[in-house]
Amino acid sequence: MADRFASLTTRVDLSTELCGVRLQNPTVLASGILGTSKGLLKGVALAGAGAVTIKSLSLEPLPGHNNPIVVGFEAGMLNAVGYANPGIKEGAKEFSNLKEVGVPVIASIIGRGVGDFMKVLEGLWGLDFAAVEVSLSCPHTPGYGMLAGQNTPEATKEIVSVVRKGTELPLLVKLSPNIPEIGRVARAAEEAGADGITAVNTLGPGMLINIEARQPILDFKVGGVSGPALRPIALRCVYDIYKSVKIPILGVGGISTGRHAIEMLMAGASAVGIGTAVYSRGIEVFGKVCQEMEEWMEINGCTSVKELIGAAHAP
């Protein structure tokens, strides 16, 4: 930590902007990892994140799937949390006085349809969120995201154009990597009024089987793939989206080092989400990634994050 603040006095500028929200650095806690309490968000901010996202909130409480809800493998993680959350009413209590967190806090919301989304947005009124992320892309919760067909260009357009009217906050739309023509989905979101794209949610779903038990390990049998396995897919998605839309992108998927973060920026992201790496490198991953980015930028004569955004698209 000491190191990190020391290096902020050097000539490298890590700050960036995401749909009008200024971030001290481009690392953002991804939704669903640790975002269950204000206390945890504070901890992640202290560990160096430029912004944090809460665990997705739905209208009514959701119990989530039975355990195991996560399982690791040699190339990443599967999860089928199933959007366990206490619902928007409880959520609004939990996330009052968000200024205390110290960095911008993004609200993540989910719904079975536009009606749900609008009511959840209502529940956020008066809270200090910096932006809202609408997740249309979970691969493992019946009634939501992919399992409700929300990830097609058509559904995306329909949902976003209504939801857009429900908030004055910057609106991010979170997409699934499972649709090859992700650029089209992003464009649908942009046309419907989104201010930014979060790309991507987990991949798949995938499955792992315990061969002694002769059973899928996750109780829901399948779960979304995150971590290293997802990284090249997420990069390609961000690269494609950058070519398809003008709004900024929050790039998420498999990032665990400063090199990975820079790669994602070069693909076109304005900021980078980090989730699974909280497991592999601890909460300190945010500070470490920033420090690694600074080191690389210094050696490579790069003074600002903005120079990196979309750099891999040079003709």
Add this chain to the structure above:
Amino acid sequence: MADRFASLTTRVDLSTELCGVRLQNPTVLASGILGTSKGLLKGVALAGAGAVTIKSLSLEPLPGHNNPIVVGFEAGMLNAVGYANPGIKEGAKEFSNLKEVGVPVIASIIGRGVGDFMKVLEGLWGLDFAAVEVSLSCPHTPGYGMLAGQNTPEATKEIVSVVRKGTELPLLVKLSPNIPEIGRVARAAEEAGADGITAVNTLGPGMLINIEARQPILDFKVGGVSGPALRPIALRCVYDIYKSVKIPILGVGGISTGRHAIEMLMAGASAVGIGTAVYSRGIEVFGKVCQEMEEWMEINGCTSVKELIGAAHAP
């Protein structure tokens, strides 16, 4: 090798059957890895594979993409070989007298449309292939597979029902993991007369960027993901297909150990393809996987591969 043959005298029976083709063990060389010459196929057979697949042949020669055509990352490999191959005429010369290989050889074929496929099939007449695999699923070759829309249920049905008439050999159809409702595609293939499903081809595509060069590393920019990253997705695909069709499945994707192979069998595969692990464990991977399977089966009181197929579906 000595070990492997020694253990064949134990009570564990590794043999299996794939659409009427008997295999001494369930490991199969996946298409596109090493399958360019009869000499290499022999080498892989000697290393212990139960069957081998040739690199996909098209009607006309294809130069493939410029280098780099492969790049590794922490969780697997991307490739954009672009179906480089000398065309069916040259291919037929290369793959004469296949009996010399010592194990069943599967022909892999690709085409821009049914016309191509039929002519390639004609080119195979009189050769000693044990089965034909029709690949409808490459994510990185313009004019073929995904980039020609061959991976939808409708296109699959259309192509397979024609191609079915072009050969009397057992017909495997190779699917892409990129379609979430893969069970439907498999059913379309089955209804159109396929004798088996090969699942899966590479995932994505994905991208990796060299941040010093500020460029995608693959010359084609994107490539299909194989290896560990693909494993849970491939398992889920095979699990879904097993529920959707009655024909046997050749499960491919990320397999590099005996445990992985057994997991794939339990998901529903009758045999397992191995590709990228030839890089990580060498050509010896076939013999090693067999030995590891045998060891596990002995310890767990399993006498035959057939007991394992689909075991994870038990109610």
Add this chain to the structure above:
Amino acid sequence: MHLEPVMMKIEEVILESNLARSFIFKTCSERSESKSLEYQPGQFIMLWIPRLDEKPFSISYHGKDFFGVTVALKGRFTQRLHEMKVGEWVGIRGPFGTAFNLNVGKACVVGGGVGMASLAVLIERLEDSVVVQGARTASELLYRNRFKDMLLCTEDGSAGTKGVPTDLLEDLYRHYRFDAIYTCGPEAMMVKVSEFAREYNICMQASLERYIKCAVGVCGQCCCNGLRLCVEGPVLDGGTLEKLEDFGRYARRGNGRRVPIGTYLGKKT
């Protein structure tokens, strides 16, 4: 990133009390993947019954080639576990979480109910300790043969002193002058222990219980204010507990809802 359950065979079942059974596993069995378990007293494992659920339990027995858990009957999962017999298989992952700090002089260990499970191996490893266990009634007491010198109290007076263990603390301290207190049990009891420790300026560590899912610090389910019980806990020291608003007050159900601790217990979501 290995975080898969390993199937292990139940080698022995011990009837510990009216409510609790222990299940013993061998770590060097040929078939098991985990050839030995790197464990420190206080840590817990996740126990998986395929197609049912996976739940946290403290390790209550630990030796070179075996370990065990002691499970009190609570609901669906523990019920099914109690029905399991020697030779049946369950999945194990872990151990996870923080451990007790053993570098103390004289120690006092205060256990309540099945909280004794997380203290048992600690007790075996401590060189100089006095142990007091509380339970509702005699038939619910644990490990009476394992720890012969243990002081007992029951709420109904059916064994040992009538009352709760915290009633004894002052007397014990006058007598033993211990340097540290370890505790695990009902949270109300642990709150009292921590107040006592603060008053007498004794270091103290407590093992808390919160609803655990991932056990590896990603899902946020187990949070207690800014701490993850599965990573920064379950063992916390007095200083941390003092600042922990939720301690003795709030806990989160399986859906993340923060409820008064009294209404948390015994409810599933």
Add this chain to the structure above:
Amino acid sequence: MHLEPVMMKIEEVILESNLARSFIFKTCSERSESKSLEYQPGQFIMLWIPRLDEKPFSISYHGKDFFGVTVALKGRFTQRLHEMKVGEWVGIRGPFGTAFNLNVGKACVVGGGVGMASLAVLIERLEDSVVVQGARTASELLYRNRFKDMLLCTEDGSAGTKGVPTDLLEDLYRHYRFDAIYTCGPEAMMVKVSEFAREYNICMQASLERYIKCAVGVCGQCCCNGLRLCVEGPVLDGGTLEKLEDFGRYARRGNGRRVPIGTYLGKKT
């Protein structure tokens, strides 16, 4: 599974001949990821020019903190490389493939054309050797200052003996009685060397060239009958060559087509 190119800066360009230039890279530069290159004489690297192509080259210079390649002008890729200047960047991955076996007594090294590149570091490491280089004409000879004792021959007689290096082999053998021959150059020349070695029962190793793509043994492009040139080669010993049908006869183009070796050279697909 790390198999990514690392960008490195050209530190020096050496004009070796009319046709060939060497490019030198530092391995301890702060920015480079590969702090040092684990290399054995005979191995090759892949050199990447982003958005153009990536091609195989032997390492022809190697020291504690540097290495280099010597590149003859052939087509599009080598043309562009020849235009590159000190301070420009290229990607490197490797080294790959088999190396020369150095455990011999007296050695004879026979190089033809830019084949000398793959022999250069070998020559530096051999303790007792006689080296003969052949080229079409004097201006195409390589490393004349680097290896002062080297015997030379040119087809047009413009330097050294007029003729090809294999003409000299018998005389050299009578004189030096070497235990091993190393060779790299036009395949026809290497065939002659191998025939000579067989006749005189001398061990011999040759470095072959085939069209390389992945360089890691998966794509099958570089196969020579049942061998992968990028893994089991490029250095092969006499015994292997003897059984290799394709040696001196066939090579595969970039699309995998097997063609007579004469028609392979200079054609892209």
